[in-house]
Amino acid sequence: MDPALAAALTPFLSALGAAVLMYATYRWPSGRNKRDDELEEMKTRLEALEDGDDIKP
Amino acid sequence: MSAVPEVAPLRLDLKWRLFKRPIKPVSFALMITMILMGVFAICDYGVLGASDWSNFYGTATALVAGLFMYGWWASSQRIAEWALLGSFWAWSAFTLLVFFVGRDIDSTPFDDLGLAVAFTIIAGGSYVLEATDPRGHNKER
Numbered sequence: 001m002d003p004a005l006a007a008a009l010t011p012f013l014s015a016l017g018a019a020v021l022m023y024a025t026y027r028w029p030s031g032r033n034k035r036d037d038e039l040e041e042m043k044t045r046l047e048a049l050e051d052g053d054d055i056k057p
Numbered sequence: 058m059s060a061v062p063e064v065a066p067l068r069l070d071l072k073w074r075l076f077k078r079p080i081k082p083v084s085f086a087l088m089i090t091m092i093l094m095g096v097f098a099i100c101d102y103g104v105l106g107a108s109d110w111s112n113f114y115g116t117a118t119a120l121v122a123g124l125f126m127y128g129w130w131a132s133s134q135r136i137a138e139w140a141l142l143g144s145f146w147a148w149s150a151f152t153l154l155v156f157f158v159g160r161d162i163d164s165t166p167f168d169d170l171g172l173a174v175a176f177t178i179i180a181g182g183s184y185v186l187e188a189t190d191p192r193g194h195n196k197e198r
Contacts, residue, residue: 006157007110011117014150018142021181025188 078129083183084137087144088125090176094147094167095119103165104151104158118147134187141184148177 073080097103098115105111121143128136152173160168167173 001157003104003106003158004108004110006154007105007108007114010150010153010157011110011113011146013153014146017149018146021145021184022142022188025185028185028189 078132080129081137083179084125084129084141087141087176087180087183088122091118091122091125091144091147094151095122097165097167104154104160104168114147114150117143121147138184138188141180141187145177145180145184148173148180152177 095115095118098105098111098118101107101111105114121140124136124140124143127133128140151167152170155168155170155173
């Protein structure tokens with residue numbers, strides 16, 4: 001393959017690979033993003049409880 | 058008395074400290090490879106040769122090396138994860154380049170497909186381990 005074409009293609013292909021890896025860790029059961037989501041959900045519930053509204057998870 | 062013996066939790070962190078900050082050997086090694094890759098790319102050595110893309114790669118890998126250093130200095134797990142993802146990006150791009158372009162007489166020892174694949178796996182695997190935290194080490198921090 002032409003080196004110039006390869007050099008132009010590879011950053012985008014590997015960025016795609018990195019995005020897939022990020023998405024995989026996002027979907028992972030113990031993923032950091034997942035835990036952040038759980039924390040946000042708990043905060044929302046706590047605020048709702050403090051306001052007197054109990055919302056079901 | 059419990060029938061099951063109590064086992065101390067497995068800790069994989071090394072006790073190495075520098076300026077009260079832990080040293081993670083894989084991240085440290087990846088940071089060195091990012092610096093070397095940046096120097097080779099900007100000095101137009103190796104598979105990329107003298108091109109705008111080699112300058113782009115060199116700048117990007119130098120930025121990733123900077124992220125490693127900043128993440129370590131700021132003790133930031135988030136930045137360390139971004140640095141690992143950045144090194145995965147750099148090594149996988151380099152793997153594809155070596156695969157597509159191949160080696161020639163001017164190649165550096167870095168321009169080796171096996172080495173590039175190995176470092177891509179190391180970087181990607183480290184990112185997955187740090188970001189998913191299967192043993193719950195990072196919850197304590």
